[in-house]
Each structure stands twice: as structure tokens, then as C-alpha cells.
Amino acid sequence: MKLTVRDLFDIPIMKNFRLIAGEKGLNRPVMLTETLDFEFTKGISMPRSTLFTGKSLILTSLLFAKDDPRQILEAVKGLFALDVSCMAYKKVIYHSLPQEVIDFADEKGFPILEFGGDEFFEDIIFSVNRELRDGEDIASLERDLARILDQEASPREELKIRKKINPGFKRFIRAVSVKDLSLKSEEAIVKMVGRMASLERISKKAALCKFRDTYFIFLSQDTDEIFRFRALLADIFAALSIDESKIHCGVSAVLPISEDFGKVVREAFWACNVAVMENDPARYYDDIGIYRLIIPEIHSKNILNYMREYPSPLGDVAPVQGISGSAAQEEGLRPVPVQRERNVLLETACVYILSKGDLDETAAKLFCHKNTVRYRLSKLHEILDPYSNDKEFHENLSIAVRIYMLSQFL
Template sequence: MSISVKDIIGLKSTEAFVLIAGIKGLGNRVASAKILNGGLDFECKNKFVLAELTNEKSEQGVIIKKLIENGASGLAFRTENRNDVSQDIIEVAEKNSFPIFSFGEETSLENVIYQIMSRTMTDDYLSVTENTIEKMIETKLSTNEVIGITGSISTLLLKNAMVVYIKSIKEDTFLDVDKFIVTFNANEDMKDKAGLRRYKNGLMIMITKDNKEKRKYLITLDEIMSLCGIEEKKVVMSISNIHQTYEEINICFRESYYAYIVARADNLNKVFYEDIGVYKFLIPNAKSETQRNFMNEYLKFVLDNEELLETVIEFVRTGGNLQQTADRIFCHKNTVRYRINKLHEAVEPNGSSDMTFYENISAAVKIYLINQL
């Protein structure tokens, strides 16, 4: 897949790029990227070149003319003074529609290379876009639609699939998804095992095999994480069940994302869809009026009280364990018992068993947590 120079300057890593010359070349095709090293390797056809440019304007002219002659897509160089480029060079760039950018010390060459390569490398295994993933998660698709999407992904897909969604455990920290994808795609041994794609600042990993042995899928997942340098303790992992690839890949993506919602709601690092229980019903219906009314009925007495709300949330997260709840909110077990009993009396004044109350308050809290995400 190739992109244009204009696509490159829209990347996060190139935000500090300043166009000096060659605006008519922003549509130039970019198939790859390279750093121009001291050896002056000018093998750069359809490549976007990054360089630490010499201050000698005569040498600059030689370099830029060589890049143009060899079919480079454009050039970006590090400088604190855009006047380091002579007017003659600017005229050559304009004449040849050769875009030249400058950037300062704040720009990381490594990050620029990774992001350009991520955008340009052919991802034969998994070419679905974020919009396609969103559609598979949010929309009920016909079997033919799913088969059409799966068929467009790759001819390498095996019979069954599992999807794993990975995001940073810190919600204000983003994974270096572009770097992971480039690292993965550079490993030929992995191409027939899995595919990686960006989704909402996280990483979707699709693993396909001819068997349904969960253990083998997880072994492949460990291999991918090791290859990409992803530390399990620093991420949230949500894992789908195994389904037929061509007819049910949308279910894999949906289950993985639903498991992620549960991980965030219950403050967990690793969640399998098969273990999320009633969330399977609550998540797809979280915005329904019926569920919201139910939530408000049980939480109306605590929504405006931060202390009580924290108590009931942790009470549900611990499965109704009073001591664990007390430990989490740093108070006495009897204080938790008192608060929960008072809430029980308030929302179910006609009386109900502790089990029934817990089931109801648990569902209400889960609806609340889903809607906070």
C-alpha cells in the first residue's frame, strides 16, 4: 500500500514539520521511508527521506539533486533555522515538485520512521480499517456481509479465529501501536499466525488456526507480545471466544471489545469473554431506557453521594464480600455493612433476601459502570 507525502504530514510524529519548498509535490507517492546516513546511500525511489542535513549549502545542493534524480518522494531534515536551505535549492525543489520540510530537536526520527512504515507497509494479513471493526462490533451483519469482510482481509486466514484487544492499563497513556505493527509485519514467521490492527488507540490481534484449542491461541498471543515488547502488567487484555473465521469473525471482534468494557468497569487487567456473565446482556442494551430506569431506581440514593457510591461499586466488584470492600475503601467492615443495609432498606422497603438485593444492586452498578466508559 502506498500513501502520499500529504498523508505523512498528518501523522502525530510529524506535527512539527514545516514545509520549506515543493508544495506541488505533496501528492508524491510514498512507498517507504529511510534515514539518509553518512554513507549517502541514494537508493530512495518512492521513499520519503529523513536527514541531518549539512550546513554546507553546496553539499546540500548535491544531496537534494541526487534525491530528486533517484526518485525520492520528499525530504525532511533537522534544523533550528529554515534559512539553512539556500534559495537555489528552494527553486530546484519547486521546479521538480520535490517537497522539503524542516523539523527541530523535539521530533524523533525513530517515531517518524515507525509511523510512516506502519502506514505504507502492505498488511496482507489484516487490512480491516477502524471503521470496519466498529461496524462489526456495533452492527448486526448478515452472514454474506461478514464473509465479504473476511474475504477482503486475507487469503491466509485459517478456519477458526480468536480476537484479543489490548490497551494501556493507564487510560491517559497510549500504546505505540504503529511500532508494534511494523515490528510484527517485519517478522515473516508470524504472518501466517496472526494480524494486528489499530482500534481506538489500542491493538486488535486476530489469531487464526485450524483447531479450537484455546491453549494454542494463547501461546501465539504470548509470542506476539514478546516479539512486540508488550508487557502484560502494563496493559488491559480482553479475549474473545473462538469462532469460525469466515462466518463469525465479527463476533470475535465484538466479544473482545465487550470483554474490554468489563475489564474497565471491574478494574481488571485480563478478561475472557466467556467469564463476563450478565454483562453479555447488559452491554449491548446499556443505553436502553429500561436499563437506565432500573439503574436509577437502585442507585438514586447514592449517585449524589461519592462515599456511598464508592462503597456500593466496590461491594459489587468484590462479589458482595464485606471485608474486601472495607479493605478497598479503607474503612471498617461494620461501616460497609451499615451502608449496604441502609441502601437495601431504602430501595426495597418491602423486604427481600440479601441474595435478591445483591443481584439487583449488582446489575444496577454494572449498568452504571458501563455507561461511565
């Protein structure tokens, strides 16, 4: 996990630590924890550059300066020069620091923390290192899930991954993929993973794993009764304070755990992508219609070739994102540069298909008149499918748009 000084306050043992200087440096990275004992004691010559590592958190009691507070400034300057990220001192010898130390730390953006409870250095070091190690485990699981989604993991490897996620899963399993709009960074998802792991009662039969800017929730039960899975998911949402009005989620089928684990992962992932595309709160893989024909073949050469070739007359089209009126404003019939016009045509096609052919809804999402939508669709018909009738064109465009949109998630 990539920790910053700011993140340290979220570690339970450090929740009562107080920042006393260097606020400008709260985003400095922390990669390990070390202790400062006598390295800056006056009269002792030591190779400090080899004793301290850059991007570290330094813990100290300031014992080395007990007879001379001036040594504190020298130590802080030395640590800053060695690219140390932060110093935390325990208030056993000094209950406050000299003003010149505070001034230097503020000027340089070198965070200094103080603590004075019953926290022991070894416990702090263990807790910070665990956060860093858990982050490595999270990154490793992300790579594992990517291999499952790309269908590169063998059944034996999928079994290992499943046990790595939670060796205590029950007989039946379901996956839920969640795109949480309330989480503004991947670090926020990492924190949610930690909160889930702390819920002992729930984590015995469930797990939460980060994947890119989304997360998977794995649910397991001793029976395949759907209401039990729904109750467990509701319990998790409540425990983690997940706001259901701010998420898109995809839900897999319930399968015996002895069967294809990769299947529930892929079903949840793609159902979530469909929910995002169509701006639905939730989609069940069993109910996504024609997408079930496309998704299993999304990596196939034929599908990808079709996706490239059908819209190729539009030229080098830009990926469509935020299609609910994000880019195309009312253009009327005014002349626009060719490539820009073709990007607008592609966006119109995507919005039109995802609006299920509703002209009024399409026009509202694109902030234009529905006659403008008609004109753009006519232009698309002329460019892409000049020899088809209206029904054939709609069918061909529908498939091409869905493949194109799904391909953005590869």
C-alpha cells in the same frame, strides 16, 4: 496516521537521520513530503506559496545554494513562513550548515535534519507516505470494528471487514482484546500495529488492529485445538515484547471462520472490559458468568432504562473510573454536600459489588473503615430499595452496578 517530526526517526529509512537544529519543534505535524530544488535560487522568481504546503517535510540537496551559502538562510526563513514543519538535507554539497541557519532554526523551533547515506528521495517519500496511508487504514478499521460492536454491520459487511483485516486467515479464529497499561498513547498502539505487520511468519495467520486505547489480536489456525491458539498468542507477545503483567485482556471462543466474525470481536471486547472492571489479568468470555446475560442486551432500551432508573434517586451521578480507591477517602459520618455524598455512595456500591461483597476488601480499596462501608450500604439500601430485604437488595444492586459499569464502555 498523525505523524510528527519526532515520529520520522521511527521510520526505518530515516533511522540514521540526525537532528541538528530546532529541537523545540519536534512535535510539529507532518502531513506530506515535498522536495526543494531551485525554488529559492537567487534571481528566479517563483510563486513559492503555491509550491510548498504547510505541515510538510521538505527534502533537499541544497543544490540551489551551491555557489552561495547565504541562500540557505533565506530558504529556511521562507519555508518557516510557509508553515513547513521540517527540512531534511542530504550531505552531498554541504556537510554542515552556516551557524546563522542553526541559530534561526533553534530560535523558531524549526527542525532541520541531515542525512548522508544511500537514502534516495523517492524512497523517503514513499516510506513517509506509506506511514500516513497506513494511519488512514487504521482509522478506517477502527470505524469498521465500532460498527461490528454496535451490531450495525451486516454479515456481508463483517465478511468484508474480516478480509480487510487479513484475507489469509485460516479455518478457525479467536479474538483477544488487550488493554495495555504500558502504552501511554494511541500513537504507541499504532506503532505496535506496524511492528506486527512486519512479522511475516506470524502475520500470515494473525493480525493486530488498534481500537481506541486498546488493540485486538486476531488469531487463526487450521484446527480448533486450543493449545495452538495459546502458543500463537504467546509467540506474538514475545515477538512484540508485550509485558503480560501490565495488560488486561479478554478472550473470545474459538469459532469456525465461516461463522459470525462479529461474535468473536464482541466477545473479546466485552471480556476485556470485564477484566478491566474487576482488575483481572485476563477473562475468557465463556467464563464471565452473569455478564453473558447482560452484554447481548446492553444496547436494549429495557437494560438502559433499568440502569438509569434504579440509581436515579442518587441524582446526577458522575461516571466511576479508577474505582480501586481513586476518589473516596475516609469520610466517617461527617456531613458532606448531598451530590458529593451520593457520588461516594455510588462508588462504594461499585467497589462492593466488584469485590464480591467482601467488606474488608471494599474498605481497603476505598481507604476507609469497614463500618463506614456498612453505613454507606445501609444508606444505599434506604435510598434505592427501601422495601427489599438484604438479599433482594444485594441482588438488585449487583445487576444495576454491572449494567452501569459496562455502560461506561459504550
